[in-house]
Amino acid sequence: MSTLVILGVAIVPQSVTTYNTVAASMFFFWDYLITFDDEVNFIWRQKQSYISALFYFIRYLTLAIRSVHLIFCANVFGYLGITAPDCTVWRWFQVLSGQILFCIVELLLITRIYALYEKSTKLLGVLLFFLLLEFSAMMALVITSLPKEVAKGLPPALAHIHSAPCIGISQPKEFASLWIPALIMQTTLSILVAWKVLRSGSFTGNRLLTIFVRDHLWAFLMIFGVAFWATLAYELTDDLGETALTWTYSVLGFAGTRLVLNLRGYTESTDEVLTSEISEINFSSVPPAPSSSPYIQTSDSSTLCHTMFIENQSSK
Numbered sequence: 001m002s003t004l005v006i007l008g009v010a011i012v013p014q015s016v017t018t019y020n021t022v023a024a025s026m027f028f029f030w031d032y033l034i035t036f037d038d039e040v041n042f043i044w045r046q047k048q049s050y051i052s053a054l055f056y057f058i059r060y061l062t063l064a065i066r067s068v069h070l071i072f073c074a075n076v077f078g079y080l081g082i083t084a085p086d087c088t089v090w091r092w093f094q095v096l097s098g099q100i101l102f103c104i105v106e107l108l109l110i111t112r113i114y115a116l117y118e119k120s121t122k123l124l125g126v127l128l129f130f131l132l133l134e135f136s137a138m139m140a141l142v143i144t145s146l147p148k149e150v151a152k153g154l155p156p157a158l159a160h161i162h163s164a165p166c167i168g169i170s171q172p173k174e175f176a177s178l179w180i181p182a183l184i185m186q187t188t189l190s191i192l193v194a195w196k197v198l199r200s201g202s203f204t205g206n207r208l209l210t211i212f213v214r215d216h217l218w219a220f221l222m223i224f225g226v227a228f229w230a231t232l233a234y235e236l237t238d239d240l241g242e243t244a245l246t247w248t249y250s251v252l253g254f255a256g257t258r259l260v261l262n263l264r265g266y267t268e269s270t271d272e273v274l275t276s277e278i279s280e281i282n283f284s285s286v287p288p289a290p291s292s293s294p295y296i297q298t299s300d301s302s303t304l305c306h307t308m309f310i311e312n313q314s315s316k
Contacts, residue, residue, distance in 0.1 A: 017242040021073045025066040028250040032063065035261055042264035054108050055260045058101065062253025065097050069246065088146075095142050095178075098248060102182055103135050105223070105256040109189050112216065112259070116196050123192075130188065134181040141178045176234035176241070179227040186227065190220045208266055215262050219255040226251045 039059070043052055072090065110127045117123050193216050226248050234241035 016239050017246065018073050020243040021069050021246045024247045024250040025070050028062060028066050028253050031254050031257075032059070035257065038261050038265055039257075042261060046264070051108075051111065051260060054104060054111070055257060057104055058108065058253060058256035061097070061101055061104070062249055062256075065101070065249050066253075068093070069249075091146060094245065095146065098245065099135065099138050099142070101249060101252050102138075103131060105252045106131055106134070106182075106185060106189070108256055108259060109216070109219070112212070113189060113192050116193065116212070127189075130185060134185045137181040138178060141181075145178070176231050178234075179231045182227045183224060183231070186220060186224045190216070190224075208263070211262055211266055215259050219259055222251050222255050 039055075043055055046052070110124070110131060113127065114120065114124045193213065197213055226244065230241065230244035230248060233244040
């Protein structure tokens, strides 16, 4: 195959992946910069907890993944000396880091639902079991599909123009099914939120709860959307699949960190400063409380749904 044919077939499609990798990375870096002060005020200066640990993991794992992607994709002059075996290692890094990030974000969503359902240990156990099944299914798909990939690499004469992750890698069709377990899990979690909202009646007087449900809605749409896009994209062309994959990391990192910061930011900007380890949100199947009886309180009533997202704000 001539050099011109290789350039036309391999370089042009992969340039799309490179541009999207840079765009997705810049999107996350931009969000990181504009929310860094919120991270300092609402996470660093507050009492550290399980939710704080999830936040750090999601935030900085995404930052590390995006940084590695930029370094790899910026290999314009071939300084990295990438070979076909290196492409295999790169692919495993992409997939495994993505699966871990996906499961951590879903663990955060499960924690929110655990709070929403008044800390039901039975529901928590079921959801954690589903999460384990999802991770196992996704890993099984990875193990069976990745060995079938063909890493063609680049001819030595073209090493200097390498500007995208491993030009010439082709994915088997099974790779498209990798996101199906995640789609099922996301749908299940959102059905649980919708069911609780419908059963509880009106909650328009509760600003904090409105933010809670609103954030879950847009996070679901973003995560479900990018997973659905990836499923379809890999069925079409490999370069579209790579484009979907690179945006998946940024979407997960953005959604996971914003879910925590938005709730923390709201309680910090209101007079509803809580003195307990967690705030308690009235979200049971009872009639809406009158305006003189706010939803947010510090009662031991079994009708309250305890959310673990807003720790002691007085610990600053």
